[in-house]
Amino acid sequence: MRLLANSSSPFKSATARRREREAKRQAVLLAAVRMFNERGFHATSLDDVATSLGITKPTVYHYLGNKDQILLECVTFGLEQLLEAVEESRAASGTGLERLRVFLRRYAEINMGDFGRCVIRTGDEALSPESARSFRALKKRIDQAMRDLIAEGMEDGSITQGDPWIAAFTLAGALNWPARWYDPRGTRRPAEVAAEMVDFLTRGLAPRA
Amino acid sequence: MRLLANSSSPFKSATARRREREAKRQAVLLAAVRMFNERGFHATSLDDVATSLGITKPTVYHYLGNKDQILLECVTFGLEQLLEAVEESRAASGTGLERLRVFLRRYAEINMGDFGRCVIRTGDEALSPESARSFRALKKRIDQAMRDLIAEGMEDGSITQGDPWIAAFTLAGALNWPARWYDPRGTRRPAEVAAEMVDFLTRGLAPRA
Structure with missing residues (x-):
């Protein structure tokens, strides 16, 4: 043998x-x-x-x-993708606005994916109190990172002065929403939709001279 | 007597x-x-x-x-407030952008109120199939009205050219989000926060010359 x-x-x-x-x-x-x-x-x-x-x-x-642990796992996975996007934008070169745009495009794209969608669609009340605390803590880190990027852009003059909190909520809202409306079976790819949304938020509604 | x-x-x-x-x-x-x-x-x-x-x-x-009927009643009440805001903006004078701004400010304000919050926080799956259909039909009317206002502004040149669908989703997302973060116990009034958000969306992130 x-x-x-x-x-x-x-x-x-x-x-x-x-x-x-x-x-x-x-x-x-x-x-x-x-x-x-x-x-x-x-x-x-x-x-x-x-x-x-x-x-x-x-x-x-x-x-x-169990179901609560699975949901926490799903949203944690989505939030980790967003935290990676924070790291990428921090490592990127350019003005505050340029780095913010890198982050926002990735942020929007992630929200069109399975786990990002779940982060947005999950309310605290769906989780156990302990899981909800962990969920909120991770979300706070993302929110803080977005405000930091905005504040840096306001400081170097690449972003218009204003309240970084309101600006961050406005941007996050616009770019969280695809979790509700983006249809992955459509013809437009997430990266393309994300880029158009970020361009729109950068230039604003009113035409530029 | x-x-x-x-x-x-x-x-x-x-x-x-x-x-x-x-x-x-x-x-x-x-x-x-x-x-x-x-x-x-x-x-x-x-x-x-x-x-x-x-x-x-x-x-x-x-x-x-029953609970389903109550939830439908709540979201219908919120959506009727939004439809009134559509009517107001249609009756307003000014360019497409000016009328859109009137609508967006009211839209954001309503979303910070009890019934608007409920519209945003309610997913289709919370309602019975029949109630969900009615909910979706009303939401479609609001979405359509926003796209119409945007298209009018693009036509008269007061709004930058682009895809009215993406623009509408971007604006709606930004202004739906206060339903999740606005705290009525805070010091800032809904009208004030709404105005700042709409200014931000009108002028964009990048400074104007």
Whole structure:
């Protein structure tokens, strides 16, 4: 009898097992977030999520925990994407306005994706008090980062003077809204829509001379 | 024995009874909308609404019907305020941009009020399919009116050329968002915040020469 070479062992390596587990976890998370977005959190049961993947509800629990934990995981994933966008814009060169525009375009794009949509569509009241606290804390970091970028632009003169709080809420509102109206089955890509919205917010409604 | 004058009759006139009924109905509606906004629709029971007014749940039913009917009533009331704002802006004089600005300021202000907040915070999935259809139909009228005002401004040159759909979604998003962040207990009045937001959207982020 010939021994099998290590690479063709029928037993998976620890790394492969970890990778496989992570891939399964991501698949369950994606199925859950899409169902939350489509049907609403309350109207979604973990049974439906399980059925859509051809697995059982205990398997969903095994990978992600209960419904509250899954929702927290979904919004945390979305908020982490937004925090990465903050980091990218901080590393970018240019005026405050230029760096803010980099951030805003990514921000809008993320909100058109599965996890960003979930961040916007989730009200605090859907989460347990503890999860809601964690959700609010992450959102505060994003809001603060946006205000900081605006304040930097106001300081270097690339952004018109005004109240950074009101400016940040105005921009965030405009660019959160695609989570409600953007249709991924349409012809326009998220990056293109995001760029047009940011141009619009930069130049304003009134024509420039 | 002297006959009582008609005006001091202990029996209420039909008009007074109607008016009283309407005042009670409004009070129940306001208590309900505030609770929906504060706790979320799902977390609010009609028992809580009844208790907050010192009445019973059957009395709430008597005035407004079941929870779905009450929510539909709340959002319809908010959307009617927005439709009035459309009419006002249509009757206003000035360029397309000027009339749009009149509309946008009222639009933002309404969204900081009890019923406008409820319009924004209510997802279709919270309503029965029939109520959701009615909700969507009214929202479409508002969206259409905003796009019409924008298109008029683009035609008369008072608004920069662009896609009226994207412009309308951008404006609506910015001015819907106060339903989530505006705190009526703060020091700034809705009209003042609305005016600053609309100025910001009109002039844009980049300074004007």
